Amino acid sequence: MDYGVSKTAIIDLTSGEARIANTPDQLVRAYLGGRGLNMAYLRHYLSKNGGAKSIDPLGPENPLIIGAGLLTGTIAPNAARFNVSAKSPESNILGDSNCGGFFAAAMRKAGFDRLVILGRAKQPSYIFIQEGEIQILKAESLWGTSSIEAQEILNERHGPGAISAVIGPAGENLVRMAAIMTGKKNAAARGGMGAVMGSKNLKAVVAKGGKPIEVCQKDVLREIRLEQQKYLKESKIVQVLGQVGTPLLYEVSNRLGAIRTRNSQENFFEDTLNAEEIQKYSDKMLACTSCIVHCRHRNTLGGEGPEYSTIGLLGANIGIASMEQVISLNNLVNDLGLDASSVGTIIAWAMELYQRGLIKDDLTESPLLWGDYERVYALIEDIAHRRGFGNLLAESTQAIRFFPEEAIDYLIAVKGLPQSDPHDVRYFKAFALGIAVASRGADHLRNRPTLEVFKLPDEVREKIYGRANDPDPTSYKDKGLIVAWSDDIFAVTDSLGICKFITQGFNSPHLLGYEHFCNLIFAMSGKTYSSETLRGVGRRVLDTERLINADFGLTRDDDTLPKRYFDDPMPARKTKGHRVDREQFQYMLDDYYMERGWDSKGTVPGERRQNIDQMISLLEQE
Amino acid sequence: MNIQVRFAEPFWRVVGQRNLEMRMVSESNVRGLLALLCQQYPGISTEMAESTTLLFVNEEEVDMDTILEEGDEVHILWPIAGG
Numbered sequence A: 001m002d003y004g005v006s007k008t009a010i011i012d013l014t015s016g017e018a019r020i021a022n023t024p025d026q027l028v029r030a031y032l033g034g035r036g037l038n039m040a041y042l043r044h045y046l047s048k049n050g051g052a053k054s055i056d057p058l059g060p061e062n063p064l065i066i067g068a069g070l071l072t073g074t075i076a077p078n079a080a081r082f083n084v085s086a087k088s089p090e091s092n093i094l095g096d097s098n099c100g101g102f103f104a105a106a107m108r109k110a111g112f113d114r115l116v117i118l119g120r121a122k123q124p125s126y127i128f129i130q131e132g133e134i135q136i137l138k139a140e141s142l143w144g145t146s147s148i149e150a151q152e153i154l155n156e157r158h159g160p161g162a163i164s165a166v167i168g169p170a171g172e173n174l175v176r177m178a179a180i181m182t183g184k185k186n187a188a189a190r191g192g193m194g195a196v197m198g199s200k201n202l203k204a205v206v207a208k209g210g211k212p213i214e215v216c217q218k219d220v221l222r223e224i225r226l227e228q229q230k231y232l233k234e235s236k237i238v239q240v241l242g243q244v245g246t247p248l249l250y251e252v253s254n255r256l257g258a259i260r261t262r263n264s265q266e267n268f269f270e271d272t273l274n275a276e277e278i279q280k281y282s283d284k285m286l287a288c289t290s291c292i293v294h295c296r297h298r299n300t301l302g303g304e305g306p307e308y309s310t311i312g313l314l315g316a317n318i319g320i321a322s323m324e325q326v327i328s329l330n331n332l333v334n335d336l337g338l339d340a341s342s343v344g345t346i347i348a349w350a351m352e353l354y355q356r357g358l359i360k361d362d363l364t365e366s367p368l369l370w371g372d373y374e375r376v377y378a379l380i381e382d383i384a385h386r387r388g389f390g391n392l393l394a395e396s397t398q399a400i401r402f403f404p405e406e407a408i409d410y411l412i413a414v415k416g417l418p419q420s421d422p423h424d425v426r427y428f429k430a431f432a433l434g435i436a437v438a439s440r441g442a443d444h445l446r447n448r449p450t451l452e453v454f455k456l457p458d459e460v461r462e463k464i465y466g467r468a469n470d471p472d473p474t475s476y477k478d479k480g481l482i483v484a485w486s487d488d489i490f491a492v493t494d495s496l497g498i499c500k501f502i503t504q505g506f507n508s509p510h511l512l513g514y515e516h517f518c519n520l521i522f523a524m525s526g527k528t529y530s531s532e533t534l535r536g537v538g539r540r541v542l543d544t545e546r547l548i549n550a551d552f553g554l555t556r557d558d559d560t561l562p563k564r565y566f567d568d569p570m571p572a573r574k575t576k577g578h579r580v581d582r583e584q585f586q587y588m589l590d591d592y593y594m595e596r597g598w599d600s601k602g603t604v605p606g607e608r609r610q611n612i613d614q615m616i617s618l619l620e621q622e
Numbered sequence B: 001m002n003i004q005v006r007f008a009e010p011f012w013r014v015v016g017q018r019n020l021e022m023r024m025v026s027e028s029n030v031r032g033l034l035a036l037l038c039q040q041y042p043g044i045s046t047e048m049a050e051s052t053t054l055l056f057v058n059e060e061e062v063d064m065d066t067i068l069e070e071g072d073e074v075h076i077l078w079p080i081a082g083g
Helices: A025-031 A034-048 A103-109 A147-158 A193-199 A218-233 A236-244 A248-256 A275-279 A308-313 A323-336 A340-355 A373-385 A388-393 A396-402 A405-410 A429-437 A458-465 A479-496 A514-525 A531-551 A563-567 A582-596 A606-621 B030-040 B043-050
Strands: A007-012 A017-022 A064-068 A082-087 A094-099 A114-118 A125-130 A133-138 A162-166 A180-182 A186-188 A202-208 A282-286 A296-299 B002-007 B019-023 B054-057 B073-077
Touching: A007 A133, A017 A133, A025 A034, A025 A531, A025 A606, A034 A064, A034 A082, A034 A094, A034 A114, A034 A479, A034 A531, A034 A606, A064 A103, A064 A193, A082 A103, A082 A186, A082 A193, A094 A180, A094 A193, A094 A531, A103 A162, A103 A202, A114 A125, A147 A162, A147 A180, A147 A202, A147 A323, A180 A193, A193 A202, A218 A236, A218 A514, A236 A248, A236 A275, A248 A275, A248 A308, A248 B054, A248 B073, A275 A323, A296 A323, A308 A323, A308 A340, A323 A340, A323 A373, A340 A373, A340 A388, A340 A396, A340 A405, A373 A388, A388 A396, A405 A563, A429 A479, A429 A582, A458 A479, A479 A514, A479 A531, A479 A582, A514 A531, A531 A582, A531 A606, B002 B030, B019 B030, B030 B043
Parallel strands: A007 A114, A125 A202, B002 B073
Antiparallel strands: A007 A017, A064 A082, A064 A114, A082 A094, A094 A186, A125 A133, A162 A180, A162 A202, A180 A186, A282 A296, B002 B019, B054 B073
């Protein structure tokens, strides 16, 4: 038996009963925690509650799983993160969202590594966990409050050390792109997890820590932390992220001609959204638990952020060039509890439909023009409160049913999920493959192989990816190899609770890789892994996600791209003329499936499926 | 001839400003411009040694041998693309 026991609280809001289970150690070894174990639990409960396809994502039968990473809350570098998983009401497939901040550390210190929330409360409620105890409390007075107001009230009610994860009005109103928020900006945003929480009449989960997280070898962990901290602080990307955060990416993407602009009709925008403009509104850089990067701006308009994604999607993508206005919209979506990526993508989609005359004032109620800040501000409020035209857009990609059939041609989404980041992927072919195969839909944080940009020497690329590969980022060759490599290491960091900003492959060929993680895991838990067995965890997570999505009916045909990325060449700058060739894309997909060990239909081999399901069946004893 | 130079992160930090105007003899190339910049701002050579650099002249990505012309805008960037 390894050190420490992984505790899961299983909370049934319908009956008001809760119980605590020890997660089988075999599963912890196989999936670590965070995203990995969440996937095991999700597969189990989707099957137990009636089958993936038949579950209503906004019904009481949809499980909502909140899981901290194996290292979350310890002094391991940047170990703040947790995942929230359920059937997504936005995409109707696997829903999974990763978030930082302070909540997950508090959850573990309150005695729980994960919460499985089932059923639906009869009245607005919140969950309070402390000292290994679980209480379901009334939340009538909190219903209708913004995400920040709700946290302030709960903090005051439960005193110092209480950290909340809450929904805002968007989650309460079952907006399909509603987020779960903790702090002013940290969001489990992707896939509408906030709407799942709202459907359960659950306003918040409050964790009050106090119990130390069990660590097998504290001194060793401290030593490793100091060593890794020193190593990471020497990294240029870590230093720069600590100075300007992710907004630094805008200027580079914009220069290349790779910024999604006006719903990807264009590919570059104004320089007024460069990082230096944020500095005028930023008075401090903030961090999550145990973070050594400090990438988050505290803005002088009362919020935190924005990130590069928000700058792109609530800026260039909807034609807004004023940084002050973008920051204001950033603060608004966070306060209302919305996913900035989905909102920016869906509004841009609607704007293009309006531009093309496919939708008119009778539907939109008033003109919907690029760059109209006041209109966008009001529309975002309407989305969160499901008013008027906003009520239609609150359906996210499912709003297609209100629009003419050809509207689908202008939607920048994959598998029903709007693209997460502002990078136009038509140039870097591995980026395109990545969002096409990502298990939760169009998302860069599942596998973006950012090293494509660096023009690394062949020997460095070979060392990282395990064999020689084509250095040309615009070719279709070997992209399966590098996307699969990125899939695996990102799945491992998500399962450990570590931030991608210190993970090898995300903006740097250096940072922390498998060997570093093996050392951290050993110090934390006494569990020994080799780099290869740890990568095997990543592979297992990817297999499990593929199996979950297969149960939703997804096939190879769903691993695809928005029509525009195939058919419309990029219009300007260095990327001009680039698009994704449909035939070559199929070649990349074959290559990717081979790297993953899946068959040509993208199916996980039977033996691996059996092994996974055998392990997950251990949860039946819980 | 006059050349406009724009420094992105992290290069501007050693220069102290984002934009500079450099005077150069005609038919200078990018290599000559960078040598001049490194002479005036030695920190730039350290930054460039530590990181790959993306060089643009106006709309085009260029290499060291590209000849500059009066009024060209040179953009010095760090290649990065995360999210």
